[in-house]
């Protein structure tokens with residue numbers, strides 16, 4: 582496969598589970614500074630695609646290149662080190678630790694066992710925690726126990742924990758599920774800010790939210806790409822209306 586200028590280049594990707602192709606010959610390119618939203622009916626393969634990119638699931642064939650480096654065959658933790666961050670649907674924060682501590686332990690130096698043991702809260706880490714806390718709108722609750730945060734705040738904290746590692750590709754699976762209208766608005770603003778300088782891929786079902794954030798929309802169906810383009814283009818595509826939006 583050729584070198585590309587894209588941050589992420591997925592080419593001819595296929596994964597089979599007991600003969601069932603959950604992703605089939607899928608090709609997708611994502612730019613730096615791009616916020617891409619993936620939509621599609623249940624079972625289309627959206628989550629599986631993110632699993633393949635982050636290394637949770639191994640591809641059967643095809644290529645996944647991140648900054649022109651092949652990822653297939655690379656362990657999940659190495660992909661994290663390469664700058665790939667993934668947020669799952671349910672927040673996985675340390676509920677009994679403060680917001681500050683949750684962010685602090687997510688600082689890259691603290692990640693290895695040795696790093697964690699020797700870990701000191703240096704000024705650089707404190708500054709990074711402050712900057713990220715401000716970015717995610719939690720700078721006023723830094724000392725609060727995380728378990729006491731609202732559902733939306735917990736989701737933002739988890740995004741913040743990923744931002745501590747300054748990932749170059751951030752993938753979020755249904756980030757606004759269960760959020761209030763106001764929290765959704767704030768999340769849209771947050772995502773628009775954090776795609777600057779990196780690539781962000783979001784899986785989402787809420788079309789109003791998709792319209793608010795997407796630079797480009799990829800519509801998946803039965804493990805393949807059904808359509809791709811601007812929100813307006815995919816919304817008026819008869820194939821997309823037929824399998825997804827019309828339901």
Ligand SMILES: Nc1ncnc2c1ncn2[C@@H]1O[C@H](COP(=O)(O)OP(=O)(O)OP(=O)(O)O)[C@@H](O)[C@H]1O
Nearest residue numbers: 598599602603621622623624625626627628629630
């Ligand atoms: N580990 C696995 N083993 C077997 N089948 C799997 C596995 N992971 C996913 N699948 C199947 O692959 C298909 C795609 O699932 P996936 O979760 O990626 O869809 P999705 O588009 O994310 O759907 P949803 O919107 O419901 O989350 C489904 O039919 C699912 O049952």
